[in-house]
Amino acid sequence: MYALVDCNNFYASCERVFNPNLRNKPIAILSNNDGCVISRSDEAKAIGLPMGAPIFKWEGFCKVNNVQVFSSNYPLYGDMSSRVMALLEQFTPDVEVYSIDEAFLEFKGFDNHNFDDYGHQIRGRILKWTGIPTCVGLAPTKALSKVANKIARKFPEQTKGVYVIDSEEKRIKALQWIKLEDVWGIGRGLQKRLKVKNCKTAFDFVQLSDDWVRKSFSITEWKLKKDLEGISTLTLDEVKTKRAIATTRSFEYTFSDFDNIKERISTFAMSCSEKLRKQHSSCHMVYVMLSSDRHKKQEEQHRASRVVSLPSPTNSSLVISNCAVKAVASIFKRGIKYKRAGVIVTGLVPENNYQLDLFEQENEKHKHLMHTIDHLNSKYSDYKIKLGNQDLKRTWKMRQERLSPRYTTNINDIIVAK
Structure with a gap:
């Protein structure tokens, strides 16, 4: 289940x-x-x-x-999400965090459980311990649990936020109710191709023959069809390391001077480097992009990017930042008002298992320095340790004129009871 x-x-x-x-x-x-x-x-x-x-x-x-x-x-949202996901692990050890606000749970060995009651227990505990309202959909497969969740969300008074598809009658009724475009895993391209076969609902989709689906689509669509039929083919995903890591942002204001852009690029590179070290990876290439505000068509437009190949894999903030700044300097044009930039590190390999270079190696001191910086930033938060060309006062320069207090992550914003 x-x-x-x-x-x-x-x-x-x-x-x-x-x-x-x-x-x-x-x-x-x-x-x-x-x-x-x-x-x-x-x-x-x-x-x-x-x-x-x-x-x-x-x-x-x-x-x-x-x-x-x-x-x-x-x-605030990230901290509250972590609290919700930690609560879900109290109900089963098999949890797949699907996004910041939703997760799949698998129940192995729960054959004698009343899942309607169990769903209400999950929902009640999250609401009581965090104050976050949820909806819970339960079914024999992942795809059907998505459908059940939509029913719970659509009909809160009848379901009380929990719906269980535990019979063939409920499954067919649910598939006949849900529109094709609302089915998890069916995008616009697939919708167009299925509507040629007069598919309007999920029930119409599962009526198609297995052979036709296998010939016309990939194995992923066939698995989705079997899942909707009640045959479990989609399992919980394991946590995988990323193949590329990106930090892209719009600026608070448009910048036409290189100093501000260099500072932003350095900050983005620092962020990518930290994410690399968290998943114990190093990168072979650094991709830098820079673009003007495309909405202001009356102004001169410029969009450019540059890829830098590194002599050896690294996750050092110093090396990646230097490469990124040199790259952005080569594509920067004076007189252009830039609105967005980004740094992407790719060609990722494990930090302790990669091809060595015979003639050039990274300074061994960088590893110890990066470890110390990560430790201090983790201990004191708010990224106290930065590179010299970063803005020492702010982590991200974003316009946040309507920001609420960070009630759970900043001690100065903690609610005081009088």
Whole structure:
């Protein structure tokens, strides 16, 4: 048996946990640099605030409808997500964290359990211990648990936030109800190809012959079909190391001077290096990109990138930052107002298992220095140790004019009871 536990309107729910005055009020959470809406409460959806709405166009609408608008508070959301995922491990050791607000659970050896009761226990404990409302869908396969979760979310009064597909009758009814575009794993391209076969629902999809699906699509689509039929073919994914690591950001403002851009690139390179060391990897190549604001078409546009191959694999912030700064210097054009940049490290290999270079090796002192920097930053947080060409006052230069307190990760923002 599988379960999908999904946090309802997660970002908005995190804001409500520490500010009860926001309950039953429309809430909108903005993207980096307060650009557009990336999360809405049910109340905001009900009054017609669309996903992805540019806030500068919808500012008046939000004021008229008393929508509470917040900047993304990622430290708070990440910490609350960790708390929810830790609670899920109390119910089964087999947990796959699918995203910041949802996870798959597999129940092995739970044959005699009442899964409806168990689902309510999961939901109740998360709500009581974190204040985050969730929906729980349970079914014999991963794909069906996704369908069950959608039913629990769509019909909260009837299901009380928990729905179990535990019979053939329930499975068929659920597949007949869910539209093809709402099925987990079916994207736009696959939708178009299936609609040629007059597939409108998930039930129509599973009526197709196995042979036709195998010939027309990949093994992934065939496994999805079998999963929807109640035959488990999709298992929990193991945590894998990434093949590439990226840090890309829009700037707080447009920059036309090289000093500001160099500082941003150095910070992005530092972030990539830290992520490399966390997964015990090194990189062979550094990819740097720089682009102007494409929305300001009246201004001169410029977009460029550069790849730098390293003589030997490294995860040293010093080496990667130096390469990234040299790369961005070679593509920078004076007079252009740049809005976005990024650093991607690729060609990843294990840090303790790679081909040595006969003539050139990285300074052995870098490993000890990086270990010390990581230890100090972990101990004191807020990234106290930085490179000399980084901004010493701020980690990311993002516009966050509506940021709520970091209630759980900053001691100065902890709620004080009087």
